[in-house]
Amino acid sequence: GPVLHVTGARPNFPKAAPVYRALAERGVSQQLVHTGQHYGQQMFDVFLRQLDLPRPDVDLGVGSGSHAAQTAAVLTAVEDLLLERRPALLVVYGDVNSTVAAALAAAKLGIRVAHVEAGLRSFDRTMPEEINRVVTDRIADTLFATSPDAVAHLGNEGIAADRIHLVGNPMIDTLLAHLDRFDAAKARAEHGLDGPYVVATLHRPANVDHPADAAELVHAVHAVADQADVVLPLHPRGRERLRSVGLFTHPRVRVLEPLGYVEFLGLVRGAEAVVTDSGGVQEETTVLGVPCLTIRPNTERPVTITHGTNRLVTRATLAAEVEQRLRAGRPRTWPTPPLWDGHAGQRIADVIVREI
Ligand code: UD1
Numbered sequence: 001g002p003v004l005h006v007t008g009a010r011p012n013f014p015k016a017a018p019v020y021r022a023l024a025e026r027g028v029s030q031q032l033v034h035t036g037q038h039y040g041q042q043m044f045d046v047f048l049r050q051l052d053l054p055r056p057d058v059d060l061g062v063g064s065g066s067h068a069a070q071t072a073a074v075l076t077a078v079e080d081l082l083l084e085r086r087p088a089l090l091v092v093y094g095d096v097n098s099t100v101a102a103a104l105a106a107a108k109l110g111i112r113v114a115h116v117e118a119g120l121r122s123f124d125r126t127m128p129e130e131i132n133r134v135v136t137d138r139i140a141d142t143l144f145a146t147s148p149d150a151v152a153h154l155g156n157e158g159i160a161a162d163r164i165h166l167v168g169n170p171m172i173d174t175l176l177a178h179l180d181r182f183d184a185a186k187a188r189a190e191h192g193l194d195g196p197y198v199v200a201t202l203h204r205p206a207n208v209d210h211p212a213d214a215a216e217l218v219h220a221v222h223a224v225a226d227q228a229d230v231v232l233p234l235h236p237r238g239r240e241r242l243r244s245v246g247l248f249t250h251p252r253v254r255v256l257e258p259l260g261y262v263e264f265l266g267l268v269r270g271a272e273a274v275v276t277d278s279g280g281v282q283e284e285t286t287v288l289g290v291p292c293l294t295i296r297p298n299t300e301r302p303v304t305i306t307h308g309t310n311r312l313v314t315r316a317t318l319a320a321e322v323e324q325r326l327r328a329g330r331p332r333t334w335p336t337p338p339l340w341d342g343h344a345g346q347r348i349a350d351v352i353v354r355e356i
């Protein structure tokens with residue numbers, strides 16, 4: 001049978017694209033399955049177009065829902081598909097509900113599962129993604145890690161070393177492959193920015209779901225806007241939740257629809273700093289050398305702090321941290337995590353070819 005890749009949400013596409021391409025170069029028969037967790041022009045179509053991914057062979061169309069409802073819908077739809085296609089291997093990416101559901105469906109049918117971006121741990125079970133990561137790694141047969149800390153976590157959890165492969169970061173393959181297209185000057189012109197500016201993204205339930213927290217967050221972002229223009233492409237979850245607390249009224253906060261991959265990273269490339277609660281954005285800013293302030297009490301991506309530009313902040317410390325970054329300016333040189341070199345997809349494909 002073919003290799004079957006499952007994507008569900010926005011951050012899955014830049015992880016899957018280099019693996020898909022490297023397997024195609026090796027002549028491997030493969031199919032792309034989208035669960036439909038994310039959908040529409042700005043959360044789905046634009047990524048296929050910009051990242052040269054083919055239209056998925058199947059879109060399961062599961063859409064939005066509670067954790068149980070969404071996970072269950074992916075679980076049943078993927079089971080049907082696996083019975084029909086009988087793949088040699090199922091490849092899942094990251095930590096979204098689609099990832100854990102697809103992995104579980106395959107594991108129960110005795111179909112081998114490979115997990116790309118295995119072993120990341122925030123050790124914070126209040127994050128839905130942490131539960132998805134722990135469960136997916138537990139049932140995966142082959143585990144691809146982006147960083148040494150992830151390899152260590154998997155080892156500590158009793159996973160045999162010969163199933164764990166430190167391969168680097170496929171999301172960074174995609175970043176480096178498209179670097180020439182990230183046009184900061186064009187982004188400035190498009191958004192009418194002429195001074196220093198900050199890009200922000202906010203969508204984590206812990207930040208936006210509770211009205212009192214969300215209101216404090218809006219307040220913290222307003223304090224940033226007192227210092228620089230803030231461009232805030234809002235994920236649908238952030239948009240819904242933050243609207244309920246009166247959204248942003250500061251004249252220097254520009255709230256936008258989610259941006260395409262190329263437009264977003266063009267904007268990030270020219271920013272003085274990024275304020276985020278995203279996982280992937282912590283990694284991308286690390287490689288671009290753009291200071292990143294992560295509004296979270298923890299991160300499952302510690303190499304972005306030890307080998308990158310990332311710092312953890314709170315709503316209370318955010319404005320002062322931004323002020324420091326604006327004063328210090330962008331770093332001239334910065335370290336990059338080991339193996340984040342643009343060849344992770346190739347390394348993953350080499351292992352997969354050996355195993356199928
Ligand atoms: C999901 C992931 C999260 C990831 C994020 C990336 C889980 C548990 N969460 O969060 O890890 O960081 O994607 O972007 O899998 N909606 C739309 N359009 C869409 C998708 C969602 O309008 O294309 C709205 C719906 O109202 C939905 C809400 O956003 O209820 C949340 O969507 P959901 O897929 O449940 O989780 P995300 O917050 O997107």
Ligand code: UDP
Binds near residue numbers: 014235279284
């Ligand atoms: N991204 C994008 N447009 C946006 C915001 C983010 O293309 O408006 C990209 C970003 O560059 C990264 C991915 O989406 O490649 C990160 O996804 P997200 O923050 O939604 O999820 P997380 O990484 O937190 O799971």
